[in-house]
Structure formats: C-alpha cells, structure tokens
Amino acid sequence: MRERIAFLAALAVAALVSALLFAPRLRRPPEPASGASARSPAASVAPPEPAPPPPALVAPPRPPLPEYVRVNPASATACRAGMVLVDGIYCPYVGHHCAAYIDEEKDICARFEPEVLCEGRLQRRRYCIDVFEYPNIEGVVPVVMVSWLEAKRACEVEGKRLCTVEEWEFACEGPQMWPYPYGTARDPDACNIDRKISMPALETFSDPWKISAEVERLDRRVASGEMQRCVSPFGVRDMTGNVDEWVHNELGNLDEKPFRSTLKGGYWGPIRSRCRPITSTHNRWFRFYQVGFRCCSDTLDGSKAVTPAERTARIPRRSPMADPGGRQGP
Template identity: 30%
Template structure:
C-alpha cells in the first residue's frame, strides 16, 4: 500500500532535516525592540523584569564533537540530559515534549520555564491585549486556522491505526507535525507578535509554563479557543510529564541588572 509506506517515512537526516532546523545566517543577532542589552539577543525584555524567548524553543543535542539539531519530530524520552533549548527564527519548533523535559532543556541553557504570569505578560504585550496583535481575533495572523481534518485522524487513516489507539499512542506519531497546513516554522506568521518582539505565543504549539501540576498556554494550530481566547488560553488537561505532537515551550530568565 503506497500511501501507508510513504506515511511511515520521516524526515530524519541530511539536508532536508537541516533546512527545517538550522537558523538562517545571523540568527540570534536580534536587536531588542526596547534597545536593552539586559537580555540575550534571542530574548525580549518584558516589563523590565524578565527575559522571554522570542521564538518557540527548538533543541540541540550535545555530542562529543559538538552540538547538532535534534529532530523536532522526535520525543527526547531517555535523552533528556543530552539536549538543551535554543530559540531560533525560521525553524520547526520542538513538539513531543513534556513540561518536565522542557524545564530540564531550559535549565541546560541557563534559563528556566516561564511562570504563568510572565508568559501572559509577554503574550499580551505592553498594550495588555487579549491577542499579541490586538484586542480582537484576526483570522490568519497567528497559526490558529484549524485544519479541515484533524492531524491525528489523518495520520491514523494513512497508517491504518486502530480507532482505540487514535487518541493514545497515535498522539506522538512523528508524522503529525510534518503534515502540510499544520505546524509552521517559528516566526513564519510574522504579524503574530507585539511590541516586545515575541512570536507565536498564540497558536502553533501549546507552551508549557512552570507549574508542577501541568499547565500549558496559548493553544496550538488546531485550538486557541476551547480553554480561553488568545493569551487567556490555559489548560491543565495533562500532567507535567505528558507530551504529544502539540506540546512545546519557550524559556525565560532573569535579566542582567542595570548599572
């Protein structure tokens, strides 16, 4: 069955994988919209109190010969101490990650998961709006369009996955986030931002915050409404150790003290 065979092939290596993960030349040399040098270049200073990653996190793997991109379509189960978080524009962000794993990945880069309040402040922007870009939802500004066919159902049909496994084992299939009209590269929806210069805080991937009870915020490409509108979106539907194709994260850190 050709459809089934092709659907089991993942983008794992070579130039194809590198093109989805390696940042463009000069990435990270971003000038803060506030003109501040108190945060690393890939982070924005929010409310003069916290540095927040501008882009949803990706992972790099630590190897004896240096760092290399970790496939954003692979869980890190059993490899938590081999990866660290990075924030890059124009790459596929990491899904398939639990809150606990995300917290470890941030710590490996000298950062931490954002608190819920920090995350909401960054999302709402200095204008304190429901969406990063304004008070009212605007179609197509963020990656929250919702596909006509649910991605889990589409993969299940391609792979002939049993219906009873649809919302269990199928949820971590690496092909889900490789479907078209689903997960997008960081910053691809360029208007999904605010004056702080943080991107994709509504839609694209759910984002874990630092809550041991398990909270993720912002919604993902199939849902930014069922648990609150825009930056108000919050759910504790799963434990901090849970992951699936929709769960991602970004990191925070305390800013350097001003002289």
C-alpha cells in the same frame, strides 16, 4: 548543553546531506573517437572564458514591525542573544467581555468590547523571554512531543527556565492588556490559528512504529517567524497558535489538577488562542503532537523578576483598550 549541541549537529548533518544529494555530479571527460588523430597543442581550441559567478543570494528584507511593537533597547545588554526584555506593570487579574463570538461554547471570540477590567495588586515584572518557540531559531519549526519535565530540563541546560504563567501572559498581552498579542479582534491571518485539524488516532501514540507517521499526518506547524504579524507588543513571536507552550504554574499541584504543568497560547486549530486562558489538566509527563514550549530567564543584571509595583503605578480598574490602529476599542 549536550542536548542543544546534538540538536544543532543534527541540523548541520541534514544540511550536508541535502547539499550532497542536490549537488551536480562530476562527469568524466568523453573518450576521443577511435582512430581520431590527436591534435597538436598549437591547433587546440582555446577554452571558453569561465562564466561569471552567480550573484550572491540576498535574503529579502524583513517587513517592518507593526507600529504597536516596542522592543526594549536594553534587551541587548540585559538578556542573552535571542531574547527580549519584558519590563513593566503587570495586572494579576484581567477581564475582557466578548462583543461577538465565533463559537460561544468553545469560548472563541471574534471581537472584544473596548473596555478591560484590572483587579489585584499591581506587580513590576522585569525578565527575559525567548523571541521564538524552542529551539528559538527563526525559520525552524518548533519542537513538539515534549513533556513538561523535558521542556523544563531543556531550558535549564541553556541557563534559562520555563516561563511562569504570569511572565508568559504579560509578554503576550503587553501593557495594553490585549486579549490577543496583536489587538482586540481575532485575526486568523496574523497567527497560525483556526486551521483545519484532523482527529488524532490515539492508539498510535503508544506504538513506536506508528507514532512518527501519525504526528506528521496531523502536523500544521509553520516555521518560527513565518507569520510576520504574529508579534506581541514586546516583540515576542508566535505566542498564540502554532504550538501549545508549557509554562510553570506556581499555583498548580504536582500530582493533581490543576497541575503545575500548564499550557498557554493554543495551537494551530480552532480554539481560544488568547493570552490569558490556561489549560492545567495535563500532568508533567504528558506529550502530544501540538505541545512545545519556550524559555524565560532572569536578567543578566541580576534584578528581581517580580516586585511590588511602585506606589505611583496606576492602572484604572476599568480602562479603554487602544487597538493597533490607535483607536479606542474595536
């Protein structure tokens, strides 16, 4: 909690300093000219009527959510504030086939075939996830330069935990099992992806006098929620692009590859930026200019986060993917 309070206090101090810097300065009234006779109260000019107060600032209305988004109405009672409920049937192994590559070597796909493959024993998943990347505040850029251990601790301070790989994937792809949180075709205008990047000067990251300026030079983050169409079927924002997100890989190792400390989602650069790919090559102390996280938690009603799916639950091994427009496939 102290870390959270310190972070919010820093924001408050910054806002106060800005207000003091930009507030109009008070001026002393002008001195009367020498030799000028003082006017009697009766001859004084009446002060002008005060100007009417400016109209209250009203935030512009938020655009409606895309039609494919279904925020679970139980989120308000099942989850803490700022989180949404993810509840549904999760497929452990999902396969997509790229129909048109942007860069096949880097596995960057413009459009996927309309069929999705599902393998493995189905699971019922029910848990809560932060709507935004940490600190989970709309309009604030997500934190970066945080290690897996620091991210894990920050979530625990709030009574939450790092998302598992599977929790993160399901919250991103939705029951549709989309490759992207918004559908089957890559859209650089939906999420903060495919931006021009600068090559980092790696030697500066070990120099405390230079690292801040280097991170600022490389930074292409946007504020959480700024990309209005970057929202998953469950109503989770910015899951692909903006910053890489630490997750807990239960199949990973603590001290050797593949690591338990795993990254999901990609950042603002031209990389895969999809729901299923993972990067498990960084240890738990790794920090970098584009690495952040978000938190998950069990529900407040105490239900289990993962259970075997009901016997009646069915996902065909091969099934068509409906895109956001309601059509089958791209």
